[in-house]
Amino acid sequence: MRSNSLTADLQPINKNIRKRFVLSRLHSLAGIVPLGIFMVEHLLTNSTALLGREKYNEQIHLIQSIPFLPLLEIFLVAIPLIFHAGYGIYLSMISKSNTQTYKYERNRLFFFQRVTGITTLVFIIYHVWSFRLAPVFYGTEINFDLVNSHLENVFVFSFYVIGVVGAVFHFSNGIRTGLITWGVTKGPASQRIAQRICLLFFAVFGVLGVTSLFAFI
Amino acid sequence: MSAEKVIRLKVKRKDQMDSESYWEEFAIPYRPNMNVISALMEIQRNPVNAEGTKVRSVAWEYNCLEEVCGACSMRINGKVRQACSTLVEKLEQPIQLEPMETFPVEKDLVVDRQRMFDALQKIKGWIPIDGTYAMGSGPLISSREQQEAYKFSTCMTCGCCLDACPNVNSGSPFIGPQALAQTKYFNMHPTGKLTKNERLEVVIGDEGISNCGNSQNCVEVCPKDIPLTTALAELNHEANRYALWSWLKK
Numbered sequence: 113m114r115s116n117s118l119t120a121d122l123q124p125i126n127k128n129i130r131k132r133f134v135l136s137r138l139h140s141l142a143g144i145v146p147l148g149i150f151m152v153e154h155l156l157t158n159s160t161a162l163l164g165r166e167k168y169n170e171q172i173h174l175i176q177s178i179p180f181l182p183l184l185e186i187f188l189v190a191i192p193l194i195f196h197a198g199y200g201i202y203l204s205m206i207s208k209s210n211t212q213t214y215k216y217e218r219n220r221l222f223f224f225q226r227v228t229g230i231t232t233l234v235f236i237i238y239h240v241w242s243f244r245l246a247p248v249f250y251g252t253e254i255n256f257d258l259v260n261s262h263l264e265n266v267f268v269f270s271f272y273v274i275g276v277v278g279a280v281f282h283f284s285n286g287i288r289t290g291l292i293t294w295g296v297t298k299g300p301a302s303q304r305i306a307q308r309i310c311l312l313f314f315a316v317f318g319v320l321g322v323t324s325l326f327a328f329i
Numbered sequence: 330m331s332a333e334k335v336i337r338l339k340v341k342r343k344d345q346m347d348s349e350s351y352w353e354e355f356a357i358p359y360r361p362n363m364n365v366i367s368a369l370m371e372i373q374r375n376p377v378n379a380e381g382t383k384v385r386s387v388a389w390e391y392n393c394l395e396e397v398c399g400a401c402s403m404r405i406n407g408k409v410r411q412a413c414s415t416l417v418e419k420l421e422q423p424i425q426l427e428p429m430e431t432f433p434v435e436k437d438l439v440v441d442r443q444r445m446f447d448a449l450q451k452i453k454g455w456i457p458i459d460g461t462y463a464m465g466s467g468p469l470i471s472s473r474e475q476q477e478a479y480k481f482s483t484c485m486t487c488g489c490c491l492d493a494c495p496n497v498n499s500g501s502p503f504i505g506p507q508a509l510a511q512t513k514y515f516n517m518h519p520t521g522k523l524t525k526n527e528r529l530e531v532v533i534g535d536e537g538i539s540n541c542g543n544s545q546n547c548v549e550v551c552p553k554d555i556p557l558t559t560a561l562a563e564l565n566h567e568a569n570r571y572a573l574w575s576w577l578k579k
Contacts, residue, residue, distance in 0.1 A: 129534045132502075133572060136539035206501045207542055213407045214493055214546050222495065222544035289543040292558075295566025299559050300548075 142192040161327040228278040235275030276321040284314035334359035337423035354379035365412035389438035399485030448508035481514035490547035503540035506547035513560040
């Protein structure tokens with residue numbers, strides 16, 4: 113029997129019940145603050161390839177001279193990334209996409225956010241292996257020529273184009289939804305404007321990323 | 330004799346809660362200005378399927394017939410909406426009718442929407458005015474706030490928002506947009522504010538707002554045009570603050 117009393121059973125207030133909320137906010141935060149900012153920095157660094165081989169190699173040297181670089185990479189990139197990816201996979205597994213029935217713009221963005229989450233993860237694993245881990249194991253130097261030797265393969269190049277565009281989309285759309293998650297854009301009008309700004313952001317960094325790829329071949 | 334115009338319907342049926350669903354087609358005589366309810370009434374009047382076999386008439390729920398009660402929600406040509414305000418002439422045929430399968434299907438198009446009423450209990454969807462003595466009249470509410478609250482008061486617990494939400498399903502604990510929008514509604518009332526934190530406890534809980542994926546289907550399908558996503562974003566703001574401050578106060 114259902115009770116009809118006015119006082120519904122209160123859930124006990126404890127940390128476990130808030131766990132999902134805290135994880136979801138950390139997921140949003142991790143995506144924007146260390147990861148998104150790192151991606152923008154990374155795209156800007158790579159865009160120095162447009163200025164030529166020397167400029168790019170110089171920039172790589174500059175970054176490699178940052179003190180405690182491996183620690184920064186582990187704590188500001190690797191750990192947030194593993195958490196963001198793990199929780200993101202869980203989130204996409206418990207949602208049931210229905211873009212076939214409800215072809216609304218935001219519903220499609222919701223779907224693409226999950227698709228690009230997966231493509232970005234696959235891309236990052238391959239990318240980190242080729243340019244961060246493999247050079248450490250085999251002692252190869254990271255420079256313009258190494259990138260060039262990878263990207264000359266047409267399949268690798270196409271994979272990179274998909275990977276870069278997907279990652280930039282994932283971050284741009286993530287800013288849009290992040291603004292809602294953090295309660296900044298509340299009404300439909302401000303959300304629409306935020307969406308346009310994020311689209312512009314996607315276009316600028318998508319074009320920058322892809323032209324940088326072309327600069328390596 | 331001119332050939333009579335017919336309307337073809339394809340209904341997803343279920344004889345009882347634990348039996349398998351199956352599709353059945355019907356062809357019913359056309360009348361001008363028919364809505365989906367009147368088409369279903371026609372089947373009820375003469376329960377014969379498209380093959381001419383007499384069958385059990387199709388079960389569905391309806392009350393008001395003017396889009397205020399919320400009882401006749403169903404998936405019509407895939408999309409969830411109210412059968413009473415859906416005109417047959419505007420639909421592609423055969424008109425496909427399915428129950429809202431996000432909810433337990435009881436029989437044919439009848440679903441059990443109890444989870445939404447349970448959710449209203451969880452969020453304390455009421456204004457606490459009962460006491461042992463007269464408390465006097467409550468604070469005044471500005472007409473602007475009344476206008477805003479009014480939109481949320483039109484929620485008829487129809488279930489469309491839950492059915493269209495990709496994050497409301499058996500694998501997710503999400504309480505759904507309806508209950509969260511009602512949380513905003515009761516929290517904005519000056520007397521309702523007294524139990525605001527208790528409601529926010531549910532919002533930051535396991536079933537709460539962290540399950541929202543911002544697909545914003547809810548606001549698109551809401552038959553009452555309730556600004557559900559605005560309520561969700563406002564609740565995000567409130568919930569973030571509440572979670573942080575209540576944790577820092579520990």
